[in-house]
Amino acid sequence: MTSLHAAGRHSTLVALGCIALAIGSLVYLTDRDGLHAVGIPAIPALAGAHLFGSIGLWLPSLVHPFAFSLFTAAVLPLRSAWRFGACAAWFALNAAFELGQHPAVRSDLGASIESVLGRTALGRTLSNYFVGGRFDRSDIVAAAIGALAAAGVLLVAQRLVERDHED
Amino acid sequence: MKTEYRRPSSWRRGLAVAGICLLGLVTIIGSGGGGGLDAVCETYPDSCAPPPPAPPSVSVVPPSVTAQVGTVVTFMAVPANFSGAVSYQWRRSSDGGTSFVNIAGATAKNYTLASVNLADDGAVFMALAWQGASAAVQATSTLRVSATPAVVFADGDFPADHWQASPAIVAGYPPFTHVEERVDAGGTPAAFRKMTVQVAPGSSVSSVTHLSITSVYDPRTQGAISSIDYAENCNLLSSSETSYAESAVFFEQSGRRYVSDASPTPCMSATWTALAQYGLQQQDFRLFDGPACAASESCPDFSATAAPVRFGYRRTTFGSPGTTVEQGIDNWRVTVWRR
Numbered sequence: 001m002t003s004l005h006a007a008g009r010h011s012t013l014v015a016l017g018c019i020a021l022a023i024g025s026l027v028y029l030t031d032r033d034g035l036h037a038v039g040i041p042a043i044p045a046l047a048g049a050h051l052f053g054s055i056g057l058w059l060p061s062l063v064h065p066f067a068f069s070l071f072t073a074a075v076l077p078l079r080s081a082w083r084f085g086a087c088a089a090w091f092a093l094n095a096a097f098e099l100g101q102h103p104a105v106r107s108d109l110g111a112s113i114e115s116v117l118g119r120t121a122l123g124r125t126l127s128n129y130f131v132g133g134r135f136d137r138s139d140i141v142a143a144a145i146g147a148l149a150a151a152g153v154l155l156v157a158q159r160l161v162e163r164d165h166e167d
Numbered sequence: 168m169k170t171e172y173r174r175p176s177s178w179r180r181g182l183a184v185a186g187i188c189l190l191g192l193v194t195i196i197g198s199g200g201g202g203g204l205d206a207v208c209e210t211y212p213d214s215c216a217p218p219p220p221a222p223p224s225v226s227v228v229p230p231s232v233t234a235q236v237g238t239v240v241t242f243m244a245v246p247a248n249f250s251g252a253v254s255y256q257w258r259r260s261s262d263g264g265t266s267f268v269n270i271a272g273a274t275a276k277n278y279t280l281a282s283v284n285l286a287d288d289g290a291v292f293m294a295l296a297w298q299g300a301s302a303a304v305q306a307t308s309t310l311r312v313s314a315t316p317a318v319v320f321a322d323g324d325f326p327a328d329h330w331q332a333s334p335a336i337v338a339g340y341p342p343f344t345h346v347e348e349r350v351d352a353g354g355t356p357a358a359f360r361k362m363t364v365q366v367a368p369g370s371s372v373s374s375v376t377h378l379s380i381t382s383v384y385d386p387r388t389q390g391a392i393s394s395i396d397y398a399e400n401c402n403l404l405s406s407s408e409t410s411y412a413e414s415a416v417f418f419e420q421s422g423r424r425y426v427s428d429a430s431p432t433p434c435m436s437a438t439w440t441a442l443a444q445y446g447l448q449q450q451d452f453r454l455f456d457g458p459a460c461a462a463s464e465s466c467p468d469f470s471a472t473a474a475p476v477r478f479g480y481r482r483t484t485f486g487s488p489g490t491t492v493e494q495g496i497d498n499w500r501v502t503v504w505r506r
Contacts, residue, residue, distance in 0.1 A: 021194075028198070060198060068191040075183040090191065097195050129196050 013074040016153060017067035024063035027056045061098070061139035062146035065090035069150030078161050083154050091147035095140050101133035221248045225296040227308040231446040233394055233504045234283050235316050241279040242308050244294035253296050256303075260291040264307060267293050280310075288312035311394060311446060313504045318389060320382035320478055321500040325349045325360035329381055330479075332362075335374040335456075343367040345375050350495070355400050355439040359497035366410075366486040376417050376424065376455070378479035382501065385475040390505035392469035392476075395447040397427075398500040399480065401434035404493040410486035411435040412494050414442050416452070416501070417481040418467075421474040423457030425467050426481050434494065455481075471506075 030052065052059055065087070072086035100109050110131040117123030228243045246253045257273035260266060270278070278294070280287065290310045297303035322329065332347045343365040350361045367373045386392060397416045413429035428451070430442040449469040460466035468474065478501045484492045 064191070064194060064198075068187060068194075071187045071191075072184055075180050075187070093191070094195065126196060 010074045013070040013153070013157065017070035017074075020063045020067040020070075024060045024067070027052050027059050030056075058136070058138045058142040061094060061142035062149075064146065065094050065143050066146035066150045069147055070153060073150070073154050078158065083158075084151055087147040087151040087154070090150075091143050094143035094146075097129070098135060098139045098143070100130045101135040103135065106130045106133070106135075223248045223296070223298065223301070223304055225294055225304045225306045227292070227294050227306045229308060229443070229445050230306075231309045231311075233311040233313060233317070233396060233446060233502075235313050236284055237282050239279065239281055240283050240310060241277055242292050242294065243277045244296055244306070246296050249296070249298050251298055253298055256295040258293040258295065260293065260307075261289075263289065264291040264293075264309075267291075283310065283312050285312055285314060309446065311504070313393060313506075315390065315505045317396075318384060318503040318505070319500065320379065320384070320503070321498070322379060322382075323354070323498045324358050325496075325499075329379060330360070331378045331380065333376050333378075335376060335481075337367070337370070340367050340370050343373045344491075345373070347377070354495070354497040355402075359400075359402075359495045360499075361404070361493065361495050362482060363491060363493050364482070364484045365491050366484060366488055368489045370488055372483060372485050374481060374483045376426075376479060376481045378417070378419055378477055379499075380477075382478040383475050384478065384503050386469065386471050386473040387475075389503075391471040391473070392449070393504045393506045395504070396500075396502040397430070397442075397444040397447065397480075398498065398502075399442050400439045400497040401442055402439045402495040402497070403434050403437055404495055405437070405491075410484070410490070410492045412485065412492070413483045414496070415481045415483070416444060416447060417455070417479045418452075419477045419479070420467050423460075423466065424455040425452040426455040427452050429483065439495075439497065 069087040069090045072090070073083035076083050076086065100106060110127040113127045113130070114123050117126065224247045226245045226247070228245055232240055232242075234240045242257070244255055244257075253276075255274055255276055257270045257278040258267035259270050260268075278292065287310055291307050292310060293305050293307045295303045295305050327347075327349050330347065332345065334343060334345055336342055344363075345365065346363040348361050348363075349358060351358050353359060362375065364373050364375060384392070395416060399414055401412065401414060403410065403412060412434040414434065415429045416427040418425055427444065427447055430444050432440065432442050434440055434442070449465070449467060452467050454460065454466055465473075467476070480496070480499060482494070482496070484494065486492050
């Protein structure tokens, strides 16, 4: 019988993910001048503060797979290997989106997207993401670090669960 | 007492994972990709960098000309996009433009033939233009010479009872309003013909044909038609960014009406603009309306046995559906060159 602690650990994972996302959102508010991510309003008091410096360039790429790996793991069984698979999947997804911004592929990719989705809002947004984005290897490295960090958190959580069972 | 933790069912778990995946995708795409204007400029350089300057070019005015034996013909080279002094050289071809030879001493912007003769008929004149050591650009003009004087139909006064206007209603579109009137002043100079045309509702274009009651040419008494020159002055009285007009040569013969392609210069401004078309021949006109032509017929017919031709013009107005465009025409002129 699984104790309430398991539910608490699920909540902990979600909370950790939310904190990470909040930090990532702060990067857009303070360091990404003129760039407004969807859903993040521009706050004049914070814009241009540059709290994160050069770290702000790749921090969102680390935060995203970290947070969503934890969110996904939170809804999966505690001891499931799928939780670690989620970390790998979120890294792969982030890396794929980053690679799609590479100059060698982004134009063709954008055109293909628009040919499939048409000039709809989704088609244009998705196409613009790749065509207007900037490929950066450090973002892929950051995504890997984020996924590994999430896997580390999950490993710690699993060890705690196993210790609870031993107790 | 411990509270039992109930595991979520598989479908709820799947639903949650799907929702998280969707949210994750939205946050990736919504982040904007981390790029910015620089990335867009790399992919679409024309969107950011100023466009390169247009290359130098030259044109010849008139682009084609017909003149009577013994008259003066002047060709003018019109350079564009040169940054400094331009050098010229005129050349002439007697084989329809296949080969050219320099005309000795013809190095000015204009080249004048003091008195054309039948030996000049069909000659092609080329203007070369260059600057410093740059490559030369070129343009040509064809000269046709007629032994007989042209017959000219002209109207700069536009009495109302001299003109008939007919709207060209396109099947499937509603009729549109059009009003024509003679205005005493404001032309180039003096009187002009004012046309107030409604752009057909549901469409972006309206066309009105105008025939001159008095401008009739009879090939059987006046001779076969070799070519036709056309000129007018147009004015888009109610100038707007979305409206403009085009003129074309229009005539009626044997119950059929024919029209040429529009003048290359559209009527786009609220100032008098000269429009012209030169050297229009039989094959440059297409049937506008009327009975279809039989295989044995020549449509139109410019021969010496052809039926009389009544000349006019066709004015096509472009603009927002339902809007009214005021425009003017002055110094309407049709020159009929005979064989």
